[in-house]
Amino acid sequence: MDGLFHSQVDSHEANVVRQRVVRTIFSLMTGAALGVSGALMQSVTRNPIADPSILGVNTGASLFVVSGIAFLHISAPSQYIWLAIAGAMVTAILVYSIGSMGSGGATPLKLVLAGAATSAIFSSLVSAIMIPRTNVMDQFRFWQVGSTGSGTWDSVWTFLPFLVAGFLIAIFTAPALNAMLLGDEVAASLGVRIGFIRLLAAFGAIVLCGAATALAGPIGFVGLLATHVIRLIIGPDMRYLIPMSALAGAAVLTLSDVCGRLLGSPGELEVGVVTAFIGAPILIFITMKAKVREL
Amino acid sequence: METLQLIRKARSRKRRRYALLTLLLCLISFALCFLSLMLGNTIYPVQDVLRVLFGEEVKGASFAVGTIRLPRMVAGVFAGFAFGAGGYVFQTMLRNPLANPNVIGITTGSSAAAVFSILILHGSLMVTSIAAVIGGLVTVFVIYLLAKGSSFSIGRLILIGIGIQAMLNSVISYLLLIGNQHDLPAAMRWLSGSLNGLKMETLYPLLIIVILFTPILLVYGKHLEMMELGDQTATSLGVNVNKARIMLMLSSVLMIALATATTGPIAFVAFLSGPIANRIMGSGYSNIVPSGLVGVILVLAADLIGQHAFEARYPVGVITGILGAPYLLYLLVRLNRKGGL
Numbered sequence: 001m002d003g004l005f006h007s008q009v010d011s012h013e014a015n016v017v018r019q020r021v022v023r024t025i026f027s028l029m030t031g032a033a034l035g036v037s038g039a040l041m042q043s044v045t046r047n048p049i050a051d052p053s054i055l056g057v058n059t060g061a062s063l064f065v066v067s068g069i070a071f072l073h074i075s076a077p078s079q080y081i082w083l084a085i086a087g088a089m090v091t092a093i094l095v096y097s098i099g100s101m102g103s104g105g106a107t108p109l110k111l112v113l114a115g116a117a118t119s120a121i122f123s124s125l126v127s128a129i130m131i132p133r134t135n136v137m138d139q140f141r142f143w144q145v146g147s148t149g150s151g152t153w154d155s156v157w158t159f160l161p162f163l164v165a166g167f168l169i170a171i172f173t174a175p176a177l178n179a180m181l182l183g184d185e186v187a188a189s190l191g192v193r194i195g196f197i198r199l200l201a202a203f204g205a206i207v208l209c210g211a212a213t214a215l216a217g218p219i220g221f222v223g224l225l226a227t228h229v230i231r232l233i234i235g236p237d238m239r240y241l242i243p244m245s246a247l248a249g250a251a252v253l254t255l256s257d258v259c260g261r262l263l264g265s266p267g268e269l270e271v272g273v274v275t276a277f278i279g280a281p282i283l284i285f286i287t288m289k290a291k292v293r294e295l
Numbered sequence: 296m297e298t299l300q301l302i303r304k305a306r307s308r309k310r311r312r313y314a315l316l317t318l319l320l321c322l323i324s325f326a327l328c329f330l331s332l333m334l335g336n337t338i339y340p341v342q343d344v345l346r347v348l349f350g351e352e353v354k355g356a357s358f359a360v361g362t363i364r365l366p367r368m369v370a371g372v373f374a375g376f377a378f379g380a381g382g383y384v385f386q387t388m389l390r391n392p393l394a395n396p397n398v399i400g401i402t403t404g405s406s407a408a409a410v411f412s413i414l415i416l417h418g419s420l421m422v423t424s425i426a427a428v429i430g431g432l433v434t435v436f437v438i439y440l441l442a443k444g445s446s447f448s449i450g451r452l453i454l455i456g457i458g459i460q461a462m463l464n465s466v467i468s469y470l471l472l473i474g475n476q477h478d479l480p481a482a483m484r485w486l487s488g489s490l491n492g493l494k495m496e497t498l499y500p501l502l503i504i505v506i507l508f509t510p511i512l513l514v515y516g517k518h519l520e521m522m523e524l525g526d527q528t529a530t531s532l533g534v535n536v537n538k539a540r541i542m543l544m545l546s547s548v549l550m551i552a553l554a555t556a557t558t559g560p561i562a563f564v565a566f567l568s569g570p571i572a573n574r575i576m577g578s579g580y581s582n583i584v585p586s587g588l589v590g591v592i593l594v595l596a597a598d599l600i601g602q603h604a605f606e607a608r609y610p611v612g613v614i615t616g617i618l619g620a621p622y623l624l625y626l627l628v629r630l631n632r633k634g635g636l
Contacts, residue, residue: 049454098624101631109450110631113393116457117623120562124616128609220461264472273472277465283458284441287451 026156027257027271028250030216031226033163033208035249036170038223039242040205043177044198045096048228048286049108052088052209053220053276056119060091061213063122063129070129078158084214085162088206091118108287155215162211167246169204173197174238181236219272221279222249228282252278316576320588324372327595331368332360334603366493370558371594371611373498373505374490375568377554379590380512380583381547382565383572387519388543391449392626395566396431396551399456402560403463404434405552410470424500427556431548434459488561488612490598501557508546509587515539515546516581561597562612563619564590570626593618 034052041050052058064087068074074083095118099111176197179187184194212219226248227241234240253271256278260269332344339360347360382395396402408430412418418426438459442452518539521529526536551565571593572586594611597618601609 098628098631101628109454110627112454112457113398113627114624116398117620117627120616120623121620124562124613124620127613128617263469269469269472273465273468276461277469280458280461280465283461284455287454287458288441 022153022156023257024254026152026159026216027254029156029159029163030212030219031222031250031253032246033159033166033212033249034219034222034253035226035245035247036166036223036242037205037208037212038249039227039238039245040170040173040177040201040208041223042227043181043238044201044205045111047108047111049112049224049283051221051224051279052205052213053119053218054112054115054224054283055092055095056115056117056122057088057091057095057206057209058213058218058220059119059122059126060094061085061087061210062218063087063126064090065214066126066129081158081162081211081214085207085210088210088213091122092202092206094118159211159215162207166204166208166211169200169207170242171239173201173204174242177201177238181238217270217272219253220276221282222253222275225275225279225282226252228286313576317585317588320575320585320592324588324591324595327592327599328368328372331371331595331599332364334599335359335364366495366498367490367598368595369495370490370493370498370501371598372591373501374554374558374561375564375591375594376509376587377501377505377550377590378561378564379568379572379593380509380587381551381554382567382590383569383583383586384512384516384519384543384547385565386569387523388540389449389452390523391453392566392570393453393630394449395569396548397560397563397566399438399453400460400463401431401434401548401551402555402565403460403467405431405555406560407463407466407470408433409556410467414470414473420497420500424553424556428549428552431552431555432545434463435544435548488559488615489610490558490594491610493557498557501553504549504553508550511542511546512550512583513581515543516583519543519583520581559612561594562616563623564593564615567593567615567619567622570622 038051041052041055042048044050061084064083065080068080068083074080095111095114098114098118099107101110176187176192179190179192180194180197188194209223223245227245230241230244230248234244253275256274257271260271260274263269263274329341329344332348333339333341344360348365378396382397385395386392405427408426409423411430412423412426416422416426438452438456441455441459442448518529518534518536521532521534522536522539524532529536529539554561568586568590569582572582572589575589576582576585593615597614598611601611601614
């Protein structure tokens with residue numbers, strides 16, 4: 001407490017607390033971004049298992065960032081956040097177009113498989129880029145698992161504008177997305193510009209998860225977990241779902257981070273590992289509940 | 296009468312073609328074996344390699360070829376065969392190229408168990424091999440149980456497999472983290488699969504299992520052809536479908552689990568070999584041996600590429616990952632177009 005409120009106190013404990021404060025704020029923000037991103041993706045793709053990690057979107061962001069670091073010698077977070085967003089966008093388009101081919105449109109199974117294949121390629125490429133550069137490898141190891149330990153005030157400030165922009169888009173599109181839950185025709189007759197809204201919401205989702213990945217590495221299953229838990233509690237209304245998913249995402253990620261630090265002490269277990277372990281059962285659960293033809 | 300002769304002729308021609316192509320695959324595998332023994336920091340000519348293999352002492356070559364390159368090559372051959380043949384059995388039995396040990400998480404189950412045995416139990420080679428087998432079998436069982444539900448579907452099986460895989464991967468990361476620093480290099484293999492630093496002694500469990508179970512696979516492989524026609528047809532042709540299925544499943548999981556315990560999960564070999572073999576040989580045969588050979592070729596070729604083609608040395612799993620994943624995408628695009636999913 002002293003460390004928080006009296007900046008002149010300079011004991012060891014105060015410094016530790018300050019470090020942890022940054023880390024906590026950072027993981028709250030990352031979690032919120034991933035939660036909202038998951039909610040938006042699920043609603044845009046009309047698919048219960050859309051999540052940045054399952055669709056391979058954050059592996060794409062990692063690949064772009066790692067290539068940027070390795071080949072273009074980019075080092076500032078404010079620069080590679082753009083790369084991450086570009087990577088997320090390219091991957092999202094690729095995965096969605098592969099997943100929605102053929103009859104039945106983008107079914108969960110097709111999307112998941114396309115995402116899994118894409119992330120397999122991209123993570124092999126990330127390894128291929130990193131292995132010969134052992135000096136950068138250690139520094140950027142978190143690109144493969146996701147960790148909030150790298151959070152600093154700088155990254156918080158870089159993250160903030162993207163977070164705000166993404167949230168604004170999400171809140172702006174929420175009523176229209178609600179209408180679209182009833183089906184495209186109904187939404188159109190209610191005066192919703194479907195194409196525009198869908199594009200905007202997808203863009204918001206990508207900005208959020210791209211920015212989060214750029215700063216924390218690929219953290220999986222947060223969007224899936226947060227959105228589903230909230231939907232179970234408050235129902236599918238996007239106007240409430242989005243802010244609540246943000247809160248739930250923040251809570252899940254921060255909690256996972258604390259768990260990871262306790263479990264892994266004296267080191268730490270990267271938060272991406274923890275979220276995968278608690279989030280993957282949700283995927284299994286949804287799959288078991290779904291009817292066969294919906295797959 | 297004439298049609299019968301025609302059929303007979305066509306059949307024997309087909310059989311000749313099959314034998315010829317299998318022989319060709321064998322030859323390619325042998326050539327790759329020799330290449331991987333010859334190439335390295337020092338390149339030894341064929342006669343030196345042969346002399347070492349026949350037990351003669353050759354200055355320099357005995358160590359490099361006999362102690363370093365030979366185990367590497369043998370591991371590549373046997374693991375490649377196990378992955379290829381096992382993957383083919385799964386794909387054929389479940390009638391879906393996507394249903395294979397890589398995609399549905401069996402190799403990950405074996406890896407997790409092997410990592411646990413090495414880092415936590417400090418288990419011997421025997422314990423680790425058994426753990427890998429149990430891990431693989433338990434994973435199959437759990438996925439099957441969860442996927443069974445009210446009605447079975449391959450799609451559900453694959454999705455659940457992907458979920459289980461994500462969980463197991465996080466278990467592996469956790470084990471690697473709490474494990475002793477000293478054991479880490481050995482355990483890192485389980486992240487991508489590699490032939491580095493293998494010794495001849497560590498290969499024996501894999502060799503024994505592959506040699507013991509390949510005949511079983513071949514015997515029941517005949518039934519596999521008939522099972523492709525559907526369970527009822529197979530039963531009416533005199534196949535004990537359940538027994539055949541259990542034997543095939545058990546043998547291929549055993550082979551794959553031990554291969555994983557030895558080399559780590561070499562990405563996509565189990566996935567790629569079957570379809571490639573089917574493409575070369577034509578379907579309608581039991582392509583177990585050709586798939587195994589394709590697996591051998593893939594592993595050895597990818598290892599050669601990883602070792603020599605670039606400045607840095609890549610583990611074989613990274614190369615097969617980069618080669619295999621685009622094929623997975625292509626397969627998805629094709630299946631989606633056909634509406635097969």
